[in-house]
Amino acid sequence: MMNNEMDTEAPLQHTKKIWAVGGGKGGVGKSLVSANVAICLALMGNKVVAVDLDLGGANLHTCLGLPIPQMTLSDYVSKKITNFEDLLVSTPIQNLKIISGAQDELGMANLKHMHKNQIIRKLTELDADYILFDLGAGTAFNTIDFFITADKGILVVLPEPTSIENTYRFIKSVFYRRLKMVEGVAEIEPMILESMNAKITSGAQSSPADLIKKISEINPEVGLRVKAEMAQFRPNLIINQVRSQADIDIGYSIQSICRRYFGIEMTFPGYLDYDQSVWQSVRKRKPLLIEYPNSKLVNNFDRIVHRLIEY
Numbered sequence: 001m002m003n004n005e006m007d008t009e010a011p012l013q014h015t016k017k018i019w020a021v022g023g024g025k026g027g028v029g030k031s032l033v034s035a036n037v038a039i040c041l042a043l044m045g046n047k048v049v050a051v052d053l054d055l056g057g058a059n060l061h062t063c064l065g066l067p068i069p070q071m072t073l074s075d076y077v078s079k080k081i082t083n084f085e086d087l088l089v090s091t092p093i094q095n096l097k098i099i100s101g102a103q104d105e106l107g108m109a110n111l112k113h114m115h116k117n118q119i120i121r122k123l124t125e126l127d128a129d130y131i132l133f134d135l136g137a138g139t140a141f142n143t144i145d146f147f148i149t150a151d152k153g154i155l156v157v158l159p160e161p162t163s164i165e166n167t168y169r170f171i172k173s174v175f176y177r178r179l180k181m182v183e184g185v186a187e188i189e190p191m192i193l194e195s196m197n198a199k200i201t202s203g204a205q206s207s208p209a210d211l212i213k214k215i216s217e218i219n220p221e222v223g224l225r226v227k228a229e230m231a232q233f234r235p236n237l238i239i240n241q242v243r244s245q246a247d248i249d250i251g252y253s254i255q256s257i258c259r260r261y262f263g264i265e266m267t268f269p270g271y272l273d274y275d276q277s278v279w280q281s282v283r284k285r286k287p288l289l290i291e292y293p294n295s296k297l298v299n300n301f302d303r304i305v306h307r308l309i310e311y
């Protein structure tokens with residue numbers, strides 16, 4: 001719920017947007033993207049909160065040039081602090097605040113269902129124009145749920161086979177999680193399981209797109225619901241560490257494979273060049289876009305953020 005002041009001042013215009021940054025593999029640039037997209041949005045005058053949901057391996061603060069925050073989500077879960085807003089930490093960038101992930105053993109897998117729902121509710125209640133979720137690697141149930149909660153899902157991929165495979169695995173996890181949320185699909189559970197376990201290389205016969213067709217034949221009403229749910233699933237792809245046109249083209253082929261295999265449309269707002277300034281800024285513990293204003297990545301991020309706002 002919004003606070004009273006906003007309710008009276010701008011009842012309709014204030015639409016908070018949650019963007020989640022994920023991708024199956026570790027080290028692909030999720031935190032880099034979360035931090036710098038957040039910076040771009042803040043520099044444009046938006047009130048932004050970046051949330052480190054990489055519980056167990058939190059490092060978003062480093063990408064934003066901050067020391068390890070004193071209060072983290074873990075302190076909220078353990079009830080060391082009770083006021084969620086006390087977790088907000090200011091950054092050197094105006095309009096941008098951060099909520100840090102845990103520095104201890106609180107992994108995504110250990111986050112209880114109740115805590116997760118409570119955190120999601122508190123996050124959606126924050127006073128901000130944009131909220132960025134920096135997710136951890138992997139396809140833990142909770143990570144997928146945070147991804148699904150967002151209005152926009154962003155997937156960071158490296159032009160490498162392992163990263164691409166992990167991206168498909170991530171999309172597949174989100175696909176079936178969303179599918180299970182559709183009312184009436186429980187009765188066709190065995191069919192879903194069969195499709196879920198099929199390999200992506202085993203051809204179209206057992207693809208998720210094919211499953212949707214089958215569901216529609218068996219029960220047109222449920223089929224329509226499934227189609228509507230999947231039409232809402234429109235992940236945005238960012239190819240990171242690009243060194244050639246061939247690397248950029250991988251984005252288009254992932255798009256077309258997702259259309260054919262999953263029957264879902266993906267948008268491709270852009271790519272990020274491989275650039276020395278990234279690890280240099282990490283080493284200096286300074287935000288990239290602020291420390292290296294002449295880096296190629298400034299234009300890369302500018303284009304991506306403008307497209308993400310448009311889509």
Ligand SMILES: Nc1ncnc2c1ncn2[C@@H]1O[C@H](COP(=O)(O)OP(=O)(O)OP(=O)(O)O)[C@@H](O)[C@H]1O
Nearest residue numbers: 026027028029030031032137241273274275278279
């Ligand atoms: N465009 C780039 N050019 C050069 N180096 C890059 C680029 N993007 C990422 N890197 C390197 O990869 C490292 C990992 O990036 P980052 O921490 O953002 O990944 P991550 O996906 O958040 O990782 P994790 O899964 O561990 O949270 C960076 O510290 C940097 O050294």
Ligand SMILES: [Mg+2]
Nearest residue numbers: 030031054059
């Ligand atoms: Mg990270």
